[in-house]
Amino acid sequence: MIDNYLHADFDVMYISENIPGPSEPTLEAEELAKNFNSQITHCCKCNSKCLPDSCECLEISGGANYRLLDQQHSNSRVYVMNVKGNVHSNSYPVVECNDLCKCKDSCGNRLVQYGPIKTLYVKSTQNKLKGLGLFTNTLISQGSFVCEYAGEVLTKKQALFRYNNNEMHGRMNYIFCLNEHVIGRIVQTYIDPSSFGNIGRYINHSCYPNCEIVPVRVNTPLPKLAVFSIMDIQPDAEITFDYGSDDVNNCVSNVTTRKPCLCNSSHCKGFMPYLPC
Numbered sequence: 672m673i674d675n676y677l678h679a680d681f682d683v684m685y686i687s688e689n690i691p692g693p694s695e696p697t698l699e700a701e702e703l704a705k706n707f708n709s710q711i712t713h714c715c716k717c718n719s720k721c722l723p724d725s726c727e728c729l730e731i732s733g734g735a736n737y738r739l740l741d742q743q744h745s746n747s748r749v750y751v752m753n754v755k756g757n758v759h760s761n762s763y764p765v766v767e768c769n770d771l772c773k774c775k776d777s778c779g780n781r782l783v784q785y786g787p788i789k790t791l792y793v794k795s796t797q798n799k800l801k802g803l804g805l806f807t808n809t810l811i812s813q814g815s816f817v818c819e820y821a822g823e824v825l826t827k828k829q830a831l832f833r834y835n836n837n838e839m840h841g842r843m844n845y846i847f848c849l850n851e852h853v854i855g856r857i858v859q860t861y862i863d864p865s866s867f868g869n870i871g872r873y874i875n876h877s878c879y880p881n882c883e884i885v886p887v888r889v890n891t892p893l894p895k896l897a898v899f900s901i902m903d904i905q906p907d908a909e910i911t912f913d914y915g916s917d918d919v920n921n922c923v924s925n926v927t928t929r930k931p932c933l934c935n936s937s938h939c940k941g942f943m944p945y946l947p948c
């Protein structure tokens with residue numbers, strides 16, 4: 672992975688990929704550590720191009736995860752998220768080719784594993800309360816991979832503890848809870864980039880976002896939280912995603928405990944999504 676970004680704040684350690692959180696004597700922590708350290712066993716044997724009919728990784732993914740962007744004026748090969756025909760995008764996981772696969776490094780099913788785009792920068796937003804934000808200095812085409820939201824992988828107990836602690840001390844919250852619906856149950860992954868994180872930690876919430884989080888699996892069963900653009904993003908625009916698009920965030924019953932949203936979009940719901948966990 673190539674990731675040459677750094678944090679201006681020396682209190683935050685730059686990591687380009689998720690790292691395990693503190694150990695804890697619970698079954699959940701044990702399971703998490705096992706997942707973190709295990710290698711996905713499936714792999715493809717493609718010796719030329721990975722194609723949906725013959726590539727094991729694409730078969731698991733329900734078709735091609737990415738497609739080449741038509742770039743009339745560019746020689747570079749840019750891949751964007753592929754809409755998988757009639758297949759509902761949430762019904763299949765995005766699984767990239769991994770270290771055990773026989774295909775080439777240039778295979779079209781390797782994208783997130785190569786790291787963030789190189790055009791991102793961090794600067795203060797117009798509102799002090801919102802703090803810093805992540806911006807791009809060139810156009811990002813719809814469907815492009817922007818960066819990962821990487822940090823410490825926590826158990827639910829650790830995430831709740833840190834979240835409540837942040838609330839108590841009026842600190843910003845960086846913990847993201849990914850909810851994946853897997854055969855009748857919800858599997859949650861908690862990522863906290865507050866002390867150890869990558870460039871994705873500066874992405875603010877918007878009620879009308881230009882990006883979304885897509886869980887992507889590469890070498891381990893633990894998903895990477897990959898940020899993909901859902902529209903063309905103009906140079907100098909802020910990168911945003913919706914911190915919580917689940918049903919729980921669309922109900923208004925708990926608005927009193929929610930922070931005011933400063934996304935400034937015409938679709939603003941007035942409050943930040945109800946966060947974890």
Ligand SMILES: C[S@@+](CC[C@H](N)C(=O)[O-])C[C@H]1O[C@@H](n2cnc3c(N)ncnc32)[C@H](O)[C@@H]1O
Binds near residue numbers: 843872934
């Ligand atoms: C993941 S951090 C984003 C980067 C952060 N702004 C910074 O300065 O490092 C999330 C925190 O940013 C602030 N934030 C993000 N989006 C916001 C929004 N739309 N309105 C108000 N505050 C926001 C909240 O304090 C939130 O807990």
